[in-house]
Amino acid sequence: MASLREKLKMLEELQQIDLETNAVRAELGAVPARKVEADARVVEARRAYDEAKQRLDGSERERRQIETLLGMERDKVKKWEGRLGEIRTPREYAALSREIDIAKKTNETQGEQLRALLAAATELRATLEARGDALAEEEERAEAAAAAIEAERAAAEARLAALEGRRAGAAAQVEPGLLAKYENIKRRRAGVAIAPVVGATCKGCHRNIPPQLSIVLQRADSIETCPNCHRIIYSEGAVNPPAPATA
């Protein structure tokens, strides 16, 4: 039969295991969010790349349209210029010459537009290339981050399995009634069922306990609870006395 001191030590051990388990579970629970976060920058980089690609494609589409139109208009001007020689009346000649001048001016304006589009395309292509590089970099970074997260997840799973093994062993050593009390308090007290009293302060709620109870705790031969937070309490000094100085 374990002494009460030993029972309290086992409960304290169980508490440590449970707190570690909670921490590992929280770590595992955060994995999906960490993965999403690692991917978010890739998503953003891909969006920026796609946007640059669309702008370049749009600009090139516009350029090809103008090139086609300009080619047709220039052919028309050539045809008209050829017809000038066949014209017999000065009035018709003057009229066609005016048409040719107007068309040439329009073509000149279109030509300028074309040069502007070509210059813009150079810039758009440079932007696209830079964003492509940035995307590749983010993808590489995200891949490394995913691998790191996965390694940490696997390590956490291994720690959890080890903790579950330790917990089963520790729980088996606590008598069922006391274990049920521990579980019950743990459920109602934010996962902490047992707390040491240091000085006269309960470390569960950080309130002082009555002097009378302090004296009881020094004996470490009964299960006591904090009058304030209702956790199982014990005297740190009485349950874990400093090792005797004799070697």
Ligand SMILES: [Zn+2]
């Ligand atoms: Zn307390």
